[in-house]
Amino acid sequence: MNAVQDKVDNELWKEAATYVVDKGRYVSISQLQREEKDDDCSDDEDRRVLYGLALSIKKPKNEGAKKMQYQKQGKTLNTYSRLVLLREIQTGAGFYVIAPYPEDAFHLFRFPNIPFLGSWVAIYEPQSSGTIHGLPLITTSTSLIPIEVSSDTSEIRLTSILDATTLKEPVKTFLLEVPASDVRLGKIGLPTACTAIMCDSLHKSSPTDPSNNKCPALVGGRSDKRCLTCSVTIKGFPIKRCPYSSEALANLLISKEVLQAEKVDIDHIGEKVKEFVRKLAEAGASFICAGWFKHTITASAESGEAPNQRRNVHISVLRPKIMPPTIGLITLDEARETSRPANPPRATMSRAIVQTLMPRYMTPNQPRDDHLISSDEDPMAGPSDVQRSKKARTDATPGIVLSRFTTRRTTNTTTLDAQDEITNEESDADNEVPSVEEE
Known part of the structure; x- marks a missing residue:
């Protein structure tokens, strides 16, 4: 037990987060690993904190998928309940945080009403515990602490290119800042959001998962929420027609009255979203896009040829960096505009x-x-x-x-x-x- 977890257990959410950002000592992944090897740094282990952007929260598809050997606190384990992929804030290094059992997962995601996927979190008093998929595995006895970081991306390590993956490094992360003029959104939909807020409805981008088997959330119960689904293409990067869904993005672009309306014109909503992106481009705004990709091998279509190797890109975050005050949200009148003809009707006497x-x-x-x-x-x-x-x-x-x-x-x-x-x-x-x- 530490001071932060004590506050979390007593549901003092704001006090716990304030303690971490005010009294925590920031370390990077490499710095953490160096200090752990240096016996002289033992006095600095208290109140170390690691900042990461949560890009993926995976749960096993079935009992067989739970088998994955790793080390935690000196013990060899081969099962897990949740596997979290994060990107370190200043170095851009990817790392994992794991919850071996369901009770560990509930402990890890203790803060309520937080869309952990796509959010920055603080790992308080982290410890390195080996590797998974070539990335460091970090363990902690403290719940993940939601934080906010400055929108000034000069303080955050960005990606200039999407590096190639290899069998030794099959998983990599990316964090881009791209002009809004380079972003294309297509196949826009506005389906019902997930009953849980923790996953930000990210699994809704997969039409092959109608039963929500991919949803990593631990609890749900919400209703009458909507998320925005779309395909994303970013000029200059190997991100083409990548499926994406997000309740947070819907709340940023579309007004509450539209999201709560029983019926909306989806085709017209799609046009309004594209118009919104064009307005951002005209205002010189940019998008923040983050995600991960993995090395994928597929069988060749022709017999005798070598298997195909490619990067399977997943988008976890897509947000305007700054919302210009001159651009308003999509309103209900705009969403229903197609039901009104452009010109008033002209009538003649019936024959x-x-x-x-x-x-x-x-x-x-x-x-x-x-x-x-x-x-x-x-x-x-x-x-x-x-x-x-x-x-x-x-x-x-x-x-x-x-x-x-x-x-x-x-x-x-x-x-x-x-x-x-x-x-x-x-x-x-x-x-x-x-x-x-x-x-």
Whole structure:
């Protein structure tokens, strides 16, 4: 137990994080390994802290995949519950943090409501414990502490090229800052986000995993959230149509009212997202893109040829470095814009309308009068006398039903004598006026 973990166990989240950033002594991976070999540095072991960007949180696909031999605190283990890939902040070195058992994983990701994937974390009092896939394995008895780092990328080691992978170094990480003009987003969707916030819905980019078997989250329960899915292409790098999904990116680009709306025009959302990226490019903004890639060997299509070797790129983070204040979020009005035509509708009279005299039906005690009386008054909106029920006939004004698609015109009209009363609701089929239902 240490001071930081004591605060975490007591759910003093802010105090624990403040203690780490204020009193922790930053070390890099190489510095940590040197100090551990130097007996004279034993007094400096307390309060060492390592900063890393979480790029992948892996859980075993099945029981057979749990077998992976490694060292932890002098013991040889061959099972794991969660395997976290991180990138060190200043040197750019990749390293792993492992949780052997489920209880270790819960301990590691103790902070609530944190999208650990794609976030910077602090590893307090780390220890090196061998290697996995050619990368250092780091262990700690303290929960991962979420932190924020300066957006000034001069303090962070960036990648200029994506190095080649080898069998000895099959996994590598990258962290890029690229102009928004070099970023292309395609196949944009807005599906329901994962019920857990820890994974940032990153596994949603895999349509072959409908049961969320790849989701590394430990707890869930949320609903009514959306994430942005897309394919990412970055000019000048071997990142082409790489699938990506993120709830955090959706919250950065799209307003809350759109994300909570029951129905949105996905095609139009895609156009608005692309327009958003164009606005960032016009403002001279840039994107931060981070992820990892591994050495992959696939069988050749032709028999007798050598297997194909390639880099399988995974994007873990895609964010605008700075959001210009002049660029607003995508609103609900913009998201529904395609439901409104560019020009107002123009209506003409239906060709089915025939000018004819309608027969009148009189009561026995009233004289018959088949003459129609001309009226110069403007027509009034409302149901016709034939369409009106008996109860509504006494004081309602004759007219027609105006729908939102009807263009009203002022003309002279003819009406029946106001003193006459229609008592028979039935008429010949040829003389009935068809009713028009509004769509």
